[in-house]
Amino acid sequence: MPGPAALRLAVIIACWNYAEYVDEAIRSILDQKRNDCELIVVDDGSTDGSWDIIQRHPVRAYKISNCGQRAACSFGVSKTSAPFVLFLDADDALAPGSLATILRELDDNVAKLQFPLVRTDRNGVVIGDPVPNLGRFRDTGALAQLVLKNGTYASPPTSGNVFRRDLCAILNDATYDRAVDGVLLFAAPFFGDIVSLSTPLGRYRVHDRNDSGLGRPLDAQILRREISRFADRMSHLRRLIEPIGKAEDLVPVDETQYFLERSIYLAIAEGRRVPATMLWRLIGKIRATDNSLKNRSAMVAFLLFTAILPNRNARRGLSYRLDAGDRSMSGLLRALF
Structure with a gap:
């Protein structure tokens, strides 16, 4: 020692x-x-x-x-x-x-x-x-x-x-x-x-026991847990930064890209239709990021196809994205079709 x-x-x-x-x-x-x-x-x-x-x-x-x-x-x-x-x-x-x-x-x-x-x-x-x-x-x-x-x-x-x-x-x-x-x-x-x-x-x-759910099929229970935990984390963060005068500047939970994205994934995992208003809010968030135009375009295209394709295709595409983390246009669209 x-x-x-x-x-x-x-x-x-x-x-x-x-x-x-x-x-x-x-x-x-x-x-x-x-x-x-x-x-x-x-x-x-x-x-x-x-x-x-x-x-x-x-x-x-x-x-x-x-x-x-x-x-x-x-x-x-x-x-x-x-x-x-x-x-x-x-x-x-x-x-x-x-x-x-x-x-x-x-x-x-x-x-x-x-x-x-x-x-x-x-x-x-x-x-x-x-x-x-x-x-x-x-x-x-x-x-x-x-x-x-x-x-x-x-x-x-x-x-x-x-x-x-x-x-x-x-x-x-x-x-x-x-x-x-x-x-x-x-x-x-x-x-x-x-x-x-x-x-x-x-x-x-990456294996079948990762707490994050990587390596496993799309799981509604894991997604619900992630959304709830993210909301608790944001509430905790707000308390932590309040003494330095930043709490009021922190974005509301339901306006974050993470919350909107996981909420859409949850709708698909549960076999529900993707709420159109939530989809457009998420697309607006993605377009406002500083990611490359290619990555933003790929993600927007992926979300649009995910929202309109049969649930089986959408679930398969989301499982691929969450598992592989592939944001390329070819990778995301290949997973859907």
Whole structure:
């Protein structure tokens, strides 16, 4: 273990019944042999032998009663004094040399650092482009304005983010959420700089047990949960930014692209007709984004076809988009037809 003076980053792995993956996640950190990082593994009440695998490694490990990812990660934060924290999903892994790259970019003004992740299948075979497609930049305020306007910004899955330790206290009040990559992502731009790297520094495993629903057919229950959780996150974010005078500037939940898009997906998943007014509001939101004309056109065309095609085709197209994340015109339309 590094001494307190040398410690700069803690990697926290919260594991729940991921015995087949957690060994690789742990080794991806230990093999980098950094004396300024520590690894903490929290077994969140696993019943599949994960704890036995975790104990094979020379790491600080704790076994607790099952409480969900967010609470398990908060427990891990309480066990470290590191000024920065990376929450690595137990089914993901960091790339060799990634810790050195991350540490070079961190200073006291950084609230969050982010980087893309290469998507793989359950066996580690690459299945698509890195997610998301990020540029290299250091943001000092533009992303906060984007959150106020849209409620979101392009951010990686859990394992592609590093947070300043003091921000992790936000998780303690997010009792509505079992996930750790919620309000913390969108509050960070209001409390410091966001450093974005364009090089993928880890692997994101897509399989049938992803909490996000990736790798599974379109699921109305998951969509309802996402919409409800997003509304709770926005309410929490509004409370967090009220002391700095930004709460009144935050867009209403039902006017965000995320809410409108997921509501349309839910209508299709439930076999209902897509409300025309909601569709046109969403198209207006997409046209107002700063995405390329090609991407905006592809998405608008996809939505229009999705709204008028038979439900079977629409469901198939949405399952493809949510699974593959393909926004190209050819990919989206090929999925529909």
